[in-house]
Amino acid sequence: MKKKATIQLFNNANGVMTTQELQASGLSFYQINKLLEKEVIQKVKRGIYVAAESESDEYNLLMKLLPEGVVCLYSAALIYDYSTHLPTQYHVAIPNKAKATLPDYPPIQLYYWSKSQRTLGVTQVIHNEVVINIYDKEKTVCDFIKFRNKIGKNIVKEVIKSYLKDRDRDLNKISEYAKQLRIATVLNNYFEILL
Numbered sequence: 761m762k763k764k765a766t767i768q769l770f771n772n773a774n775g776v777m778t779t780q781e782l783q784a785s786g787l788s789f790y791q792i793n794k795l796l797e798k799e800v801i802q803k804v805k806r807g808i809y810v811a812a813e814s815e816s817d818e819y820n821l822l823m824k825l826l827p828e829g830v831v832c833l834y835s836a837a838l839i840y841d842y843s844t845h846l847p848t849q850y851h852v853a854i855p856n857k858a859k860a861t862l863p864d865y866p867p868i869q870l871y872y873w874s875k876s877q878r879t880l881g882v883t884q885v886i887h888n889e890v891v892i893n894i895y896d897k898e899k900t901v902c903d904f905i906k907f908r909n910k911i912g913k914n915i916v917k918e919v920i921k922s923y924l925k926d927r928d929r930d931l932n933k934i935s936e937y938a939k940q941l942r943i944a945t946v947l948n949n950y951f952e953i954l955l
Contacts, residue, residue: 763800770801770811774820774890779807804863818866820890822850825862829854830882831894832871833903833911839887840897842922845915853878853895881937897923898934905943905950920950 769785770777777785782792792809795801801809808824822829831839834847849867854860856872881899884891895903901923908916923929938947 763798766795766800767811770809774817774888775810776804776817776821776824777809778824779809782809804865805861817888817890818850819887819892821866822852822868823890823892826852826854826860826868828858829893830878831892832900833907836894836900837904837919837922839885839894840900840922840926842897842900842919842926843915844918877941880940896933897926897928898930898937901934902937902941902943902947905938905946906941908946917950917954920954924951924954 773781779792783789787795792801796803796809799812801811803809804821805825808821810821819831822831829852831851832853833851834843834845835851837843837845838847847869849869851869851871853871853873855878856874858872860870862868862870881896881902882893883896885894886892894900901919904911904916904919923934934947935944938944
């Protein structure tokens, strides 16, 4: 496959492809290795490639690297426009017994959460034409409250204030999540102060 056609193939896949996807597109292992040798594509991790000149989306790469991963905390708050804080890493929750080998790039902060914590409030959104696993708005706010002592109170307040201004908020759902995560009293205290 020619360089231009390869780059177009990767651009159509938002810049990231697996070995299986490359083979389904008609490339053999030999051709994949030739593309690597000529530096037309780069190996990010075993079985995952990006084109050297492709417009790759980092969230697409993130979902290929961590298919069970769920975007959380700072990264989720940024997507929902709940925080002005720009994280230097992608924040992703994975199963607490999962083994993940991460590449040097993109920088990823992993959170190993129990099944009950990790599966609560998972949804999917389309971000830059890429479907990503993410916690819904209510679970994102609850996670900030749950980890408030590690995160810092200023950013927690900013996230809660932004959530309370959101017309799509669901106060019944956030209350239910807070009960399940055992933070209902803390959530109510924040709401009393900020409302």
